[in-house]
């Protein structure tokens with residue numbers, strides 16, 4: 263149950279925890295601690311730290327891809343490499359019921375839905391009830407996210423309870439599927455200052471209000487201020503640190519410091535009397551390791567380019583794709599050298615856009631039913647399914663489904679000559 267993001271958007275509604283600190287501060291502090299520790303080690307060994315000057319991660323080469331496992335960004339200190347390796351292990355770790363899995367959950371490990379740190383064709387289900395302008399997440403019935411599996415029968419001195427996966431209740435009027443997203447390069451996105459996104463939204467508003475996006479503003483109770491959401495199909499999560507804790511709880515049923523309250527199966531909190539692992543499941547270390555993993559996970563390397571893909575890149579700009587799928591962004595300061603004031607190439611503005619019929623009908627955090635975050639296009643060539651529900655089996659189909667603020671660009675796509683369209687698609691397949 264529980265719409266996992268409620269604590270950013272108003273008084274906490276469900277049994278959710280609180281956000282642990284503001285954008286990246288504690289985590290950044292920890293990473294720079296790792297950097298400092300490493301520097302001391304090197305000094306002790308009579309060495310000095312050279313500037314490796316690593317940036318964009320876009321060269322061809324051993325980037326992430328099927329088969330070669332998760333790759334870290336270049337230039338990590340020894341301590342950061344160790345933290346990444348620990349994160350890889352945690353990411354692939356299958357939690358057991360004794361360790362806190364469930365009572366209801368979607369899968370046993372992160373890697374199950376994000377193979378090698380990428381996406382899969384796996385979807386999860388969200389539901390809710392639209393009444394006029396109002397959207398009800400039906401939290402008392404287990405909304406808006408379905409946990410599709412249960413740990414089964416548990417017997418205690420009080421009796422026996424059978425934990426089953428949740429179903430979409432009859433009261434729901436909206437039901438949406440959400441595909442897992444690739445996690446490559448998200449450390450760069452995490453390191454972009456909030457003000458960059460605010461400025462980008464202003465810039466788009468000035469250039470063309472008809473297609474302009476807006477920042478997903480989430481209220482952070484711990485600091486009493488708005489912060490900018492950028493992760494998830496609805497830009498509903500502000501940081502990788504928050505996503506780690508939230509995914510542990512919502513996908514696996516693992517409670518932790520920021521997310522203390524177990525999910526009530528189908529909204530029935532009485533059932534938790536039979537929870538076999540009622541103590542806090544993660545003391546914070548698992549979420550921390552996952553944050554490290556995602557922070558340092560390399561961006562997808564670029565595929566082969568040619569005259570055709572170069573021409574396609576120009577078409578991409580000419581017909582207005584690049585206004586939302588912004589080719590490059592620049593990070594702020596980061597203790598991870600590769601992420602420090604680095605320019606990277608996600609092909610996204612990470613803003614919310616009204617996508618008309620392409621929206622999924624679920625209101626979540628700052629996003630309305632028709633609003634979706636611009637999906638980054640880097641690594642497109644590694645995917646086999648597209649769009650938030652994974653319903654598009656080709657890139658072309660995904661483009662043709664653009665509606666709302668994306669409709670004009672789609673119509674210009676439809677109007678391209680065969681040759682231009684082939685160039686554009688070749689470009690997209692090279693990302």
Ligand code: HEC
Nearest residue numbers: 368369371372375440441442443493494495505509510513
């Ligand atoms: C049952 C499948 C499933 C499991 C298990 C799962 N995820 Fe996901 N993940 C998804 C789906 C679906 C989305 C899209 C969520 C949305 O916006 O609705 C997603 C999105 C994300 C994103 C956002 C990516 C972006 O581009 O903004 C992050 C980060 C993430 N997951 C991390 C994790 C971590 C860490 C774990 C393990 C604790 C995990 N996930 C476990 C299915 C899963």
Ligand code: HEC
Nearest residue numbers: 582583586615634635636637648649650660667668671675
């Ligand atoms: C108004 C902003 C906007 C414009 C303009 C736009 N897009 Fe998108 N694009 C989005 C959003 C938002 C999504 C995610 C939609 C969803 O799945 O709900 C998306 C998704 C995609 C996807 C699927 C990505 C994936 O991983 O599933 C592709 C491919 C894509 N866009 C290509 C294009 C191309 C090519 C153009 C130009 C013809 C274009 N877009 C114009 C906002 C835009």
